[in-house]
Amino acid sequence: MADPKGFLTTPREEWPRRPVGERVRDWNEVYVPGALLPIVGPQADRCMDCGVPFCHQACPLGNLIPEWNDLVAREDWRAAAERLHATNNFPEFTGRLCPAPCEAGCVLAINQPAVTIKNVECAIADRAWEEGFAPPAPPERLSGRTVAVIGSGPAGLAAAQQLTRAGHTVAVYERDDRIGGLMRYGIPEFKMEKRHLERRVEQMRAEGTKFRTSTTVGRDVDAAELRTRYDAVVLATGATAWRELAVPGRELAGIHQAMEYLPLANRVCEGDLESSPLSAAGRHVVIVGGGDTGADCLGTAVREGAASVTQLDIYARPGPERDEDAEPWPTYPKVYRLSAAHEEAGALRTAPAADADARLFAASTLRFSGDGEGRVGALHLVEVDSGRRAVPGTERVLPADLVLLALGFSGPDREDGLVARLGVALSPRGTLARDAGFATNVPGVFAAGDAARGQSLIVWAIAEGRAVAAAVDRYLTGAAGRLPAPITPDDRPMTV
Template identity: 75%
Template sequence: MADPKGFLRHPRREWPRRPVGERVKDWDEVYVPGALLPLVEPQAERCMDCGVPFCHEACPLGNLIPEWNDLVSRADWHAAAERLHATNNFPEFTGRLCPAPCEAGCVLAINQPAVTIKNVEVAIADRIWADGLAAPRAPQRLTGRTVGVVGSGPAGLAAAQQLTRAGHTVVVYERDDRAGGLLRYGIPAFKMEKRHLELRLAQMRAEGTKFRTSTEVGRDIGGAALRARHDAVVLAVGATAWRELPVPGRELDGVRQAMEYLPPANRVCEGDLDVSPLSAAGKHVVIVGGGDTGADCLGTAVREGAASVTQVDIRSLPPAERDEEADPWPSYPTVHRVSPAHEEAGELGFAQESDADARLFAASTLRFAGDAAGRVRAVHVGAVDARRRPLPGAERVLRADLVLLALGFRGPEVTAGGAVAELGVTVAPDGTVARDEGYATDVPGVYVAGDAGRGQSLVVWAIAEGRAAAAAVDRHLMGTTSLPAPVTAKDRPLRA
């Protein structure tokens, strides 16, 4: 350790955000450019010599957090980059998008603010590119085996990069016109600018990974043809089958799914569209659902110039501090978090009615009301108790010209002629693709990784599963493997 008492000398300091009034006028990332590096070395010194680093257990990638914290505190960025890349293919993604369960598991977090692990990680990731430490790692020899990866989200990309580096010829099939999956068209640019994705895709192409965009399994290539073309197939299509809200008025014009709304907004940033066809400009927007996707919709609507935005969350307002009985350390706690999007909507007064910032907590959506033309004009919500039971006489009406449903996802899309049906894999009762502990489906040579097999989860779990599935495929093809497998298909996040 560079400073055994660093956690006593330095308070927690996080990457500062740009002023709200400035950042809502553009789609750039919300943080102050260049303001992180001066903070990082003393923040890395806060990492304790704790003996048993529970941050390892909290992170499914098994990131070597104390090691690269120590190296950063000593300003040895090159060695830190090597240790970070040893377990994580895409730290520039996780450092921006992961909710940091590692910080919840930090030993320091027992009675102090945790080490800013996520900030240190993204600082290393950015130095990796700035200092040219992400040179392509093409294999020294090819195995003669080919693998098809269906889907180019974080799980598919991780599996593809690992298998390419192992010497297999890998082709990634993506139904959209650009690679990246939800990283491309689901995550708004203010959370992660697409240049980070482009840099990594360019590295992968230089290593030999081939990408076939605008290619949908079932439409452009059949499942049987795909299996015949490759020695193994990795199904990494994510969990994109959204959950519905079967309440009166759902059929009204203007009630849309979040994932119908976010992609065109991202296409505006890509330069494909001048204006989104579902733009929130001048509209009263109600978002149903209190998760990250709802927050993404919130930040997007604010930037598009909505008249008002209110996010309806059926959950009660979480406590400010960890509940040691319900969420004991080192599990990930349920606490009140204010994302940049909530900070923006709250500071600028975008909500019609709210309990905190732009969110309406402990509220259940009862029905949608429309005008004579069949367009939504209001959302009726009722109050619920902590067990989500309705409270009598507590109904209120929110004005709405656009309603966005952000209720999460059941699993992969299972439609006739789609990738799941074409490959003939079994779908489990929970809507995910059935698999064994080693990621294999019941169709020989077909493996599944990421949200398609796990269900809706975090970017770190997707990357971890992509890496582990790649090891399983490599072993299937070669009889043995040296690729790491950080998690099994049956592993689950640390819970109380």
């Protein structure tokens, strides 16, 4: 470590956000531009270079966190970028979008605020691009083998980049008109500006990866025929089958899935639309679901000028500190967190019915009622106990002329015919079944990411992409160990 007393003398300091009143008037990232680099060196110095660094275990990528913390503290940015990219293809994505389980596993977090690992990672990635430390890395020679990767989310892109760099000819098929999957149309611009995504895609093009957009395999291209054209196929389509809310009134107009709403707002930012057909402007919005997707809807609705926005979370409000008995270190604890969107909603008082940050905790939807013209007009809810049982006498009614369902995803979309045409077996959970080597029941077809693992974090998706690339390379070449495999299909986050 550069400063052996850094963790004792330097308090935790995070990348500051722009004032709420300023940032809700645009779609730029919420952080103060240029404010990270001046603080990140001392923050990296807080790393204790532990004998047993549990941040490694908490991160499925196995990021070499103490090593690049030390290099940042010493201002050796080139070496830090090399160590970071050794385990992570897209650190500027994870540095902005990952909830940082590595920080929950930081040894310093046993009795102090953790090292700002996520901020250090983001600073290294951004500095690497500014200084030219992330050039394209095309292979020295081609293997003559071909691979189709279906899906261009983080798992698909990571697999494609690893396989391209190993010398295989890779084509990525994406059903949307632009590359990126949920990172493109699901993640709002204020969380990650799409210029970061474009930059990586251009790097991959320069390395030799081919991209086929606006192509739905199973509909535009026959899936079985595609299998015969390539030596191997990687299914990385994501878990896009959204969960429904089966309550009375669901059929009313004005009730939409989050992933119907968010892509339209992103298309406005892309310049495709002048305004969203589902804009929250002037509407009373209720978001059902307390996760990150719900928070993304919240921040988007605030920027669109909603009359009010309330978010319902069926779970009770968590406490401010880790429950050492239920969720001991180094597991990822369920604690009260204030995202940028919740901070904005709280400051602007977007939800008069909520206590502070637009969220109503321990709240369950009973039914929707209409406005007399076939549109939703109100949401009826009830408080629930820890067993999700309704508490008598706690029914409430919220005005709602736009309801957004952010209840998560159950598995891959099967309506396009891809799974059926290939004959890929499904697990009991509805995800793509695979063996210990990421292979499906169809020879030469592999599965990775949320489509096989189930809904998860971006850092797990990238780890899946890297690991499936190693499995495909071994299948194509017969040689093991040419590419790193950070996880197995059975690995799971650290839990009690």
